[in-house]
Amino acid sequence: MLRVAIAALFGALSLTACAQQPSAPAAKSTAAAPAAAGDADQRVRAALQQLDPNFKPDFIGAAPFPGFREVLVGGQVLYVSDDGRYLMQSQPYDIQNKAPVSSQGLLSYRRKLLDGVPHNERIVFAAPNAKYTVSVFTDIECGYCRKLHQDIAELNRNGITVEYLAFPRMGLGSQDYTDMISVWCAADRKQALTAAKTGKAVPPKNCTNPVAMQYKLGQQMGVNGTPAIFAADGTQLGGYLPPAQLKAALERVSAGGSR
Template identity: 60%
Template structure:
C-alpha cells in the first residue's frame, strides 16, 4: 500500500497524453544519497502545517514540499509536493488526491487551486521567452504553454492542428519535455531541434517523422524538462493556461478555445469585484 500511495504523488496520466517513461535515479545521486530519514508517525508535529509535511515525508522522504496552506475543505491543509496537489487532514492522518467537488459552486476545487496555479505560473515564468518555440497568430487572444515531445503521437496530432489553433486566436509556446528521459535518444533529438537555425521548421519536421541534422549547443532542453517535472507533468502534451491551470493533454482546437473562453468568463466577475470601489 505505501508504494501505491507514493506512486499517487506522481500524479495520474491523462488519457490524451503520452506517458513519461520511468526515470531511474542518477548514479551520482545514489552514491551521495543522504541517510534515511527517521520514521515519522502520523500526526507528528506541533501545527497542522508541520503534520502535513511529516505526512508527506512518511510516504516519500525524498518528496519536496513546495507549499502548505489552508485548504478550501475545512479540517485539511493544501499541500504541493512534486508538482502535485494534495489535501492532508490537520491531524496528519488522512490524504486526498484527485477531485473534490464543491456542489454549491459546481466546480472541482482541487483542479482550480489558486495556490497550485500560482506555483506553476512562477515556475514556467523562469524560462525566458526566447528559449520557447512559439507559434502565434497576430493579436492572439490567449496564450498557452505546451510541454511537448517529438515522438509522442498526441503531440504530433496537436501540432498537425497548430494552424487551426492559431486561427482560434491561441498562441502556443512550446517547452521541451523529452518523455523518455535525460540522456535518451529522444532527449538528444530534441536538443537538435532547439539548436536548429530555424527551430519552428525543425520541430515541425521532427513531429512529422522527418530526420533532422544532429546538432548540439547551449540549450534549454534539460532546464525545461526539469520545470515540467516540477509542475507535475507526467505525460505529453501537457497544456497550461497563462494562469497556470492545466487544460488537459491533447485537445482539439475548438475544445481548447472553449476551455479558455470558460476560464476567461469565470475570471471576469472576480476581476470586476476586485476593481469595485
C-alpha cells in the same frame, strides 16, 4: 524518486485494504479539526515526513475545499487534512462550474515556475490577434503531440498562441532527448520542430540549450505525459484537446470557471 515513493505508498495502502477481513468493524469517521493555516502547514509537513523522511513539499497551501491542505511534492498533487491525519490523491472537480479545480496558491506557484522560462527559450507559434496563450510541454514523437501540432493553424485562427517547452518523455539521455536538443539548436526552431513532428529525421546539432531544464521543470509541475497544456494562470488543461474544446476551456478559465 519521490514519484516512485508516492506510487509505492498508495500501492501499499491498496494492498493493506485488500488484506483486511470483511468482518472487521469500520472505524468511525473523524472530521479534520479546523486549524490556523500556519499550524496546519506544520502538521501536514510533519505527517508527510512520518510517511517518508524524503518527502520535502515544494508547495503547501489551502486546498480548494475546506479542511484540507493542497501539497505539491515530487511533481504530484496531494491533499492532506489540516490535522495531518488523512491523505488522498485525486483531481478535485467543481460540480457547480463543471471543471477541474486548483487552489489559487497552487496556480500562483505554477505560474511563477512558467514565468521563469525566458521567452527566447520557448518555441512560439504566435496568433496574429492573440486572446490566449498556452504553455505546452511537448515531445516530438508522441502521437497526440503531433496531432496538436497539426492544429496549430486553427488554434492561431482562434486567437490562441502556443508556446512549446521541451519534455522528452523517454527521459534525459534518450534519443528523443538528443533529437529535441537538435530541434532547439536549429537555426529555424519552428521549422525544425514541425519537420520532426511529421516524422522527418532531425539533423544533429548541439549548443547551449534549455531542454534538460525544461524537462525538469515539467516534472516539478507534475507533467507525466505529453502534451501537457497549461493556461497563463497556471491551470493545467490536460492533454490533447481539439481547437474548439481548448478555446472553450480557456474561456472558462478566463471567466473564473476553473476555480
